[in-house]
Amino acid sequence: MLSQQSHFPAAMSPPSMAAVYYKYGPVDTVIRLTEIPPVEISENDVCVKMLAAPINPADINRIEGVYPNQPPLPAVGGGEGVGEIHSVGSAVKVFSPGDLVIRSPYVPGAWQTYMVEEQSLWHKIDKSTPIEYAATVSVNPVSALRMLNEFVTLKPGDSIVQNGATSIVGQCFIQLARFRGIHSINIIRDSPKSDEVKEKLIKLGADKVFTESELDVKRVKILLGDTPEPILGLNCVGGNAATLLVKFLKQGGTMVTYGGMSRDPVVVSTSNFIFKDITLKGFWLQEWKLSKTKYRDWIDYLLGLARAGKLKYEMELVSFNDFHKALEKAMGKHGSQRKQVLIF
CATH class of the missing domain: 3.40.50.720 (NAD(P)-binding Rossmann-like Domain)
Structure with missing residues (x-):
């Protein structure tokens, strides 16, 4: 007698809107907002609803193709950000829906509304952290x-x-x-x-x-x-x-x-x-070798300062729908001195 196996449909993410580039070059001409279909959530993955992500000079340089190591194309821009756990894979125990998380820096793909990645790439942080500081802590500070x-x-x-x-x-x-x-x-x-x-x-x-x-x-x-x-x-x-x-x-x-x-x-x-x-x-920073434990200790230290109002810097929060306006400001075309932070 043949054994019977139950086949459950794979868990999927919601569709995502993303800033995608298909070739390297001037960032304002090669990147555009594109809808990405749902992605399968494997047992060790988490699906994160992104809340905020900055536009850093390094993000622009990467898209221009000036860095020696580049992701395969097409790629989603953005090297850091903060999100909320939307759903988790069957083997994930350390995260739950609703947790506030930040991602490892310089893993491409922060400029999208939903992300599916392996759980080890995320770090849970205090829910009282202002999202603009959570979104920007892992690169510059x-x-x-x-x-x-x-x-x-x-x-x-x-x-x-x-x-x-x-x-x-x-x-x-x-x-x-x-x-x-x-x-x-x-x-x-x-x-x-x-x-x-x-x-x-x-x-x-x-x-x-x-x-x-x-x-x-x-x-x-x-x-x-x-x-x-x-x-x-x-x-x-x-x-x-x-x-x-x-x-x-x-x-x-x-x-x-x-x-x-x-x-x-x-x-x-x-x-x-x-x-x-x-x-x-x-x-x-991208080539800096640091233990995950020490890196996350530093993140927690810096976010603690931010929550206490002891670490401050100027930012401008911009809707993801106005991505290209924020990009122009980040490139200095309108004389803005403030870090552009996309809000999803």
Whole structure:
């Protein structure tokens, strides 16, 4: 007698609306909103209803094709985000519908209304967390925390110097350094609103804020006053802004480059290498090897600060239906300085 087996229909996700790109190139021309049919939910998968996801410069660079490792095409954009568990596979025990979760960074696909992925890619967080901070914590704030912790040994009373101070990473550097009693010297671009920007950064905890033109002098260290010379410099701009940053560094200082917003090369004088023993390093979060436990501990620490109102940065919440408007702002076409966060 043949044994009989019950065949249950596979659990499926709802259909999803997604921002999909089919080739690499200028992001505003190669990506479009597309409906994705339901996806099967395997036993170790979770289906997550996305709530919010930011548009990061790294997301744009990935779609432009400038990164060495790329997902197979077509692909859904977006490298981080927060969602709510919609349903779970039969073997999933650690998640339940309604849990608030964030995804591992740089796993492509955050810009869609529903996601189906293996449960290990998600981390449950406190439901009281503001979704805009949950959506943005795993790339920029984590990068700031890592760079402060792992390139040089900083102690209370030390100093750091950075350009790109108005970015989310820059704002996090200022606040995280202040919590540890570390001084921050900050370089910003010249603009008609420079004084307003300075005031905002000082309110966050910045010790010194200078425009690039204010540093067009031979001895920039005179501007420090009683603030110690920084041992760590954090560069995300390149070009002249990086050259100015190096001028501040003390003997044996280190500059870490984690971006190149100006698209100009980093130029360091020979004398800074020979007579100041300057060290140059690079940082790319995607290639950073960190244990899952430590990474998630850092996430919980940062979100705890955000819930307590101790970690703040500027964001603009935009409906996913207005994706292309948000994309234009994220690319700087409308002069917006705020991080664009898509709300689903």
